[in-house]
Amino acid sequence: MTTSLVQKYNVPGPRYTSYPTVPYWEDESFSGKIWQDTFIRSFNESNASEGISLYIHLPFCESLCTFCGCHKRITKRHEVENPYIEAVLKEWNLYCDMFPERPIIKEIHLGGGTPTFFSPENLKTLIDGLFLRAERAEHHEFSFEGHPNNTTREHLKQLYDLGFRRVSFGVQDYSETVQKAIHRIQPFHNVAKVTFWAKEIGYTSVSHDLIFGLPFQTLEDVVDTIEKTKSLSPDRLAFYSYAHVPWIKGNGQRGFKDEDVPKDDEKRRLYEIGKQLLTKKGYHEIGMDHFALKRDNMFTSFREGKLHRNFMGYTSSKTQLMIGLGSSSISDSWYGFAQNEKTIEDYYARLEKNELPVFKGHFLTNEDLIIRKHILNLMCQFTTSWDESHLYFKELPEVISQLDEMENDGLLIIQNNAITVTEKGKPFVRNICMAFDLRLKRKAPQTQLFSMTV
Known part of the structure; x- marks a missing residue:
């Protein structure tokens, strides 16, 4: 791996255990x-x-x-x-x-x-x-x-x-x-x-x-x-x-x-x-x-x-x-996320009231569900496709354009309505997923929220 690629792509980025990520x-x-x-x-x-x-x-x-x-x-x-x-x-x-x-x-x-x-x-x-x-x-x-x-x-x-x-x-x-x-x-x-x-x-x-x-x-x-x-x-x-x-x-x-x-x-x-x-x-x-x-x-x-x-x-x-x-656990219904109270004391207090101890969460929009599927595909299979109409979204041409440079660097291949991550690109899969992260693009963090991708 060349020095230039590490310097180029080593930026703060999510690990994508969920989309949207918790800060969003x-x-x-x-x-x-x-x-x-x-x-x-x-x-x-x-x-x-x-x-x-x-x-x-x-x-x-x-x-x-x-x-x-x-x-x-x-x-x-x-x-x-x-x-x-x-x-x-x-x-x-x-x-x-x-x-x-x-x-x-x-x-x-x-x-x-x-x-x-x-x-x-x-x-x-x-x-x-x-x-x-x-x-x-x-x-x-x-x-x-x-x-x-x-x-x-x-x-x-x-x-x-x-x-x-x-x-x-x-x-x-x-x-x-x-x-x-x-x-x-x-x-x-x-x-x-x-x-x-x-x-x-x-x-x-x-x-x-x-x-x-x-x-x-x-x-x-x-x-x-x-x-x-x-x-x-x-x-x-x-x-x-x-x-x-x-x-x-x-x-x-x-x-x-x-x-x-x-x-x-x-x-x-x-x-x-x-x-x-x-x-x-x-x-x-x-x-x-x-x-x-x-x-x-x-x-x-x-x-x-x-x-x-x-x-x-x-x-x-x-x-x-x-x-x-348990305290701080996150649930995933596919349509929504919910996180439990983080401290043990708050967790116990909610249960004493016979309440589910969730204190924050997110309900996924149709756009979220599409982006989530693409990010899951990339994270789990190193490839994703928009050949089926329900996986297309209006910002996709902009995403593909952003990925052109990564393709030129040999990190992925774009063809036949699909993206495939190359062997060279696997260490940068978080960066590739970030191109799909519309919420991150629309509201760039003002402070560092994530660890470095490299």
Whole structure:
């Protein structure tokens, strides 16, 4: 990758887990009543054919990792577990009271925070509580994020018995210098232990999350981390860019200086070399920043055009309705988004009033739905088309004109009413999606809202 391309396209840009992105939601027109109407509409359209997805946010962590951009609560007091689970199940029951029929759950993802902060017994209470008023889809996919330092064999066995078959372990980087800077001291043998346990128990997909661009991280660190990772042979990997956004996340990302973070070509080289190594070791690029071995169902989903992306990240199949439970969780009815109260105290207060704890959201216009489809296509399949009339929009000629320069740079091909991202262009897929982002174009941010695209 040439220096000029990195300099040219390294601008702040969204990661597009949604469109419109959260800063462009029209909060002023949001109402809880209309939100209920949208998720009931979506439920009626999709429950019988697809089922629904649940994302459950478990926000507690025992220590702060300074690379993290998630909503979390730092505590060592485990007596917080039971009240939180009771609140999540109360929220779920409020939704169940509104569903016209018993929901069929196809996907569950436990995120955080640190889901394995909770005891195996309490996680069982949570999952069992969900199914008091729901059915499991025949081909369900349940997954969770595990911290290698506190995930026990009991955690893995209990969740396996509850139907979980995928686990993602946060690795980030094995360098002691990097780990100290990000406050995540995590020896290789801890990761190896939980990976082997998961495979032995029967998990069919074990994933490792790696990050490039961390403070003090060198090329040698990235190579060493990938070599160690390959020795454990996880089925899939996330290899993504560290989002340095201290202006949003405050002191959590001020444990080091800005100049300690690799930038521009130095950072991009970490990705390029890392990607080359992963490819040599049998991993195939799946969507943005994700890689999988051929045996993993994410690879199959990508090849069959079934890959989907939402607030849980990439998923191997689509459900139209995704409900977020827990503080700060975001729900997606396809026609609208709704975010829960961010603080645990506000979340509890709303539930005590028997109210859905949503505090802001956005209802998608017809234009939003078209743009969302194009961005999803690009993010999940590296291609999109407007051959069908319902995917055409009046600003499309302007979008194509804006993409001409990227085509000249070899990042994409425009032909036959379609755009295809080239191998050279995959690292710039966020930039390509930004050409479709009409809301971003109409109202450029006055302050930096997003991390850099490169």
